[in-house]
Amino acid sequence: MPPTSPALRIEVRGVDATEPAVAPALRFLLRLEADAPIRALTLTTQIRIDATGRGYDEQARERLAELFGPPAAWGRNLSSLLWTQTVTHVPAFTGATTAPVTVPCTYDFDVAAAKYLHGLPDGEVPLRFLFTGTLFYAEEGRLQAAHLPWDTESAFRMPVEVWKELMDRHFPRTAWIRLERDTFDRLYAHRVRHTLLGWDDAVRSLLETSGG
Template sequence: MTSGPPDLRITVDEARVAEFAALPTLEFGLTIDGADGVEVRSVVLDTQIRIAATRRTYGGADQARLAELFGAPEQWGRSLTSLLWTRTVTHLPAFTGGTTAAIPVPCTYDFEVAAAKYFHGLEDGEIPLEFLFSGTVFYLADGLLQAARIAWDTEAEFRMPVRVWKDLMDHYFPASAWLRLGRDAFDRLYAYRSSHTLAGWDDVVESLLRTGGS
């Protein structure tokens, strides 16, 4: 009897900070089922992760911090949309029946990136995520290696606590944040720091804010 391709079902069970990663990285734990009676030799799993921003509520502080992304609150009825976070490819080893796996997702604190702005703008609660899976399953059928595409409608939802992302950034950037500046702007700030004999960049910003009356 010839075995057909496995019909994989994937759920997202948890989000955690990856240990010993060189860069800020989250890991999403997966449970994969649907390969009963099929010997899967490997899976190339392509995952697109989207932020389903419309699937949660926002307090006044959240709305103020997210204004750069979505505009004033009265505009949110048309401007609040889902955001693409990332896309990653994971290679899974052989299994039969089902298995567990982890998707590593490198994260950035660059506030030019929409996802970082969104995560930073939330005080607490959960972040609604959509996982859209595709890729290729390599399996044995009648002793021959076969390949099949993962079904186009293979999806999962997960609500990641905001605290997970904040803990990750606190671990790599304790009590700090990152800003990217153009070279000319940096040179002017550096000159300002030197001429005013300021000890650090926090002192530079505080001095400029006081001068500007903020």
Template sequence: MRIEVHGVEPAAPAAAPALDFLLRVHADAPVRALTLATQLRIDADERDYDEDARRRLEGLFGPPETWGRNVSSLLWARTVTHVPAFTGSAPATLTVPCTYDFDVAAATYLHGLPGGEVPLRFLFTGTVFYLDDGRLQAACLPWDTEADHRMPVRAWKELMERHFPRTAWIRLEHDTFDRLYAHRVRHTLLGWDDTVRSLLETSGG
């Protein structure tokens, strides 16, 4: 069995941000069903980075002089896709939820890229169901079933802009949020942007 990735588009309709990767599954024999488990990884060491990108990603990979040992593959997602019966080849859609949580390395990486392409590797496992002399049989996908795809960075950035226009998200502990909220009330600030800006101005940031 061979699996190709030939495109990506925003999942629609979707209440939360997600990308649909468009697959084409090829099989030598008729398939009754396929349960496809995918580990999606970002091969961060398979692209070049300019000075701007290195600055934006320093929090993830460290200073530029350490990138030779620190830049490596990042796990983006694990998904399960069910493909119905087909003969020869069939399309399939692999939906990947996306987050703006900067505690997730993949989100930090994708946000930090100014442009270009993201080198992706799809590692597939799963179970193929087929007929043999009229009896339903099951077999595991070979361990080396995988595919590469270079996703335009704009696919992720445009998705985030659609769901969170001109904003980004950070997660705070309750105690930190309570102190931030108290600062906002004490200084009669209108919104959270004003609150954070006032702290940055005070600290000289």
């Protein structure tokens, strides 16, 4: 008779900013419950933003137009976004334990998740955690290994303010964009030519000229 692997239940219980941290990151707290002792667990976590799981006012729709198009197209364009994937090694436990999943965060607007999180004025971010991995357990004195069932997952609603406060702490009153070298050279030449003190001054002068 083949061994029966332990049943494992995983739930996301909370989120906070990692402290101290050189780079911005969020720490999600998992609670794991098993019906048999676990010797070790290698857990791969894919976090997706379930964009269809919340409502959007006019302001949010305008800010998210680059991701989902004009409001008339949201019915077909609004979809799930991949945020990140990470691997966590959980040590042995019996019954229940907790484990952190650390997620590095970026203000890089070439990343869809950063665009989405920046575009939300308030409320909650509907997240779905999809778990895969291998658990190790003892069966009749022998170490056994089993893959987590494909449907092991958990939903969590993260307050938007948690992400915004993290970004404000690491990048106070600033945001980051990436420019091609030629574009940067032209912007730098514009700044020098007009004797502008900083990059904000250079961009503002261009916006004022274009009426933006």
